[in-house]
Amino acid sequence: MSTVTTSIVTPDGPVLEADYEMVSCTAENGELGILPGHIPLVAPLKVSSVRLQIKGRTDYVAVSGGFLEVRPDRITILAQTAESAADIDVDRAEQAKKRAEKRLQDKQANLDQIRAEQALNRAINRLEVASHSR
Amino acid sequence: MASLRDIQSKINSTKKTKQITNAMQMVSASKLTRAEQNAKAFVPYSEKMQEVVSQIAASGDATHPMLQTRAVKKTGYLVITADRGLAGGYNNNVIREVYRTIQHQHTSTDEYTVIAAGRFGRDFFKKNNLPIAKEIIGLPDQPDFADIKQIASEAVEMFLEEEIDELVLFYNHFNSAISQEVTSQKLLPLTDITPESGRSVQSMYEFEPDAEGILKVLLPQYAESLIYGALLDAKASEHAARMTAMRAATDNANERIDDLTLTFNRARQAAITQEISEIVGGAAALQS
Numbered sequence: 001m002s003t004v005t006t007s008i009v010t011p012d013g014p015v016l017e018a019d020y021e022m023v024s025c026t027a028e029n030g031e032l033g034i035l036p037g038h039i040p041l042v043a044p045l046k047v048s049s050v051r052l053q054i055k056g057r058t059d060y061v062a063v064s065g066g067f068l069e070v071r072p073d074r075i076t077i078l079a080q081t082a083e084s085a086a087d088i089d090v091d092r093a094e095q096a097k098k099r100a101e102k103r104l105q106d107k108q109a110n111l112d113q114i115r116a117e118q119a120l121n122r123a124i125n126r127l128e129v130a131s132h133s134r
Numbered sequence: 135m136a137s138l139r140d141i142q143s144k145i146n147s148t149k150k151t152k153q154i155t156n157a158m159q160m161v162s163a164s165k166l167t168r169a170e171q172n173a174k175a176f177v178p179y180s181e182k183m184q185e186v187v188s189q190i191a192a193s194g195d196a197t198h199p200m201l202q203t204r205a206v207k208k209t210g211y212l213v214i215t216a217d218r219g220l221a222g223g224y225n226n227n228v229i230r231e232v233y234r235t236i237q238h239q240h241t242s243t244d245e246y247t248v249i250a251a252g253r254f255g256r257d258f259f260k261k262n263n264l265p266i267a268k269e270i271i272g273l274p275d276q277p278d279f280a281d282i283k284q285i286a287s288e289a290v291e292m293f294l295e296e297e298i299d300e301l302v303l304f305y306n307h308f309n310s311a312i313s314q315e316v317t318s319q320k321l322l323p324l325t326d327i328t329p330e331s332g333r334s335v336q337s338m339y340e341f342e343p344d345a346e347g348i349l350k351v352l353l354p355q356y357a358e359s360l361i362y363g364a365l366l367d368a369k370a371s372e373h374a375a376r377m378t379a380m381r382a383a384t385d386n387a388n389e390r391i392d393d394l395t396l397t398f399n400r401a402r403q404a405a406i407t408q409e410i411s412e413i414v415g416g417a418a419a420l421q422s
């Protein structure tokens with residue numbers, strides 16, 4: 001099966017670069033599955049997991065604040081943070097989740113509310129992705 | 135002339151100072167290497183970002199407030215300095231440049247506001263009663279994107295909510311280990327994003343949902359990444375400046391130790407000579 005070179009890049013450096021048969025991710029408008037030879041496409045991604053498939057194996061990467069750029073021979077995901085399943089610190093994510101939940105409970109200014117929700121989202125996403133590595 | 139013991143103690147204290155400056159120089163040198171690596175790791179992200187943003191912006195039919203120049207009622211200055219001194223002219227150069235620009239361009243404090251990154255800048259603006267909108271201190275020597283994310287997005291938000299009508303960045307640009315120069319960069323509105331010519335035809339993108347929707351997500355991220363890039367640049371400059379300053383200090387200490395040693399030896403010899411002549415004089419007096 002043909003493959004497509006995929007790279008995930010963050011401001012702190014490249015996270016992953018390898019060939020995959022299929023890349024699935026969650027864009028703002030819904031699920032996207034990209035196969036080799038896709039037409040050029042740009043789409044923002046939700047805080048979500050990116051699933052990369054090769055030879056029956058699936059790699060998971062948690063991304064936030066990212067978007068997807070597709071070319072026929074190349075997929076680039078630019079994200080503000082990206083961590084592959086094995087790199088995620090589960091304890092930290094758990095703590096972040098608890099913190100965010102606590103902050104959501106004592107209702108303060110609106111802005112804090114939104115931030116806490118985003119933080120919670122990110123933490124849940126990380127934990128979800130990390131669960132695939134075991 | 136100072137006594138032998140005074141000179142000796144001066145030599146000792148200078149030697150201790152030298153040890154410290156020497157150590158600081160080496161620490162800064164290793165931090166500089168790390169900072170350069172960080173800056174290098176950031177390049178692929180920023181290049182790709184630039185490429186995509188400029189292509190979308192160049193496709194023409196999409197507009198976004200961050201791309202449009204509006205009448206400037208209030209300017210935001212984002213000033214990046216260090217938290218600590220002992221870095222030669224590093225902090226002062228930036229601050230002086232910002233201060234001069236402000237004095238030159240504005241007549242009242244309503245026309246501008248400062249976003250201060252770094253303790254030195256913040257303290258200066260506070261002391262001189264300049265308006266500070268936001269501040270961040272205690273940035274680590276090797277900052278992650280997460281460290282700067284909040285203040286960067288707040289700065290971008292201020293622009294989007296029309297609290298400020300332009301955002302100008304002031305920081306030390308890293309030329310080389312011995313040369314850094316103060317740079318001012320107009321960050322917002324984003325006016326100078328143009329694609330490299332000749333390759334726009336090859337990659338016309340499909341947009342999901344549409345070009346405008348993407349710009350809305352992408353442009354703030356792009357601006358934030360520019361701020362992060364400037365911070366990395368500034369950090370590399372800071373370490374380089376500190377390294378140079380500490381090397382100069384070590385050299386000066388060496389020179390001073392040499393001078394003092396010379397004085398010490400002269401004084402020692404003078405004392406011996408005097409002693410001898412006293413003995414000889416005493417002996418001669420006894421003989422006669």
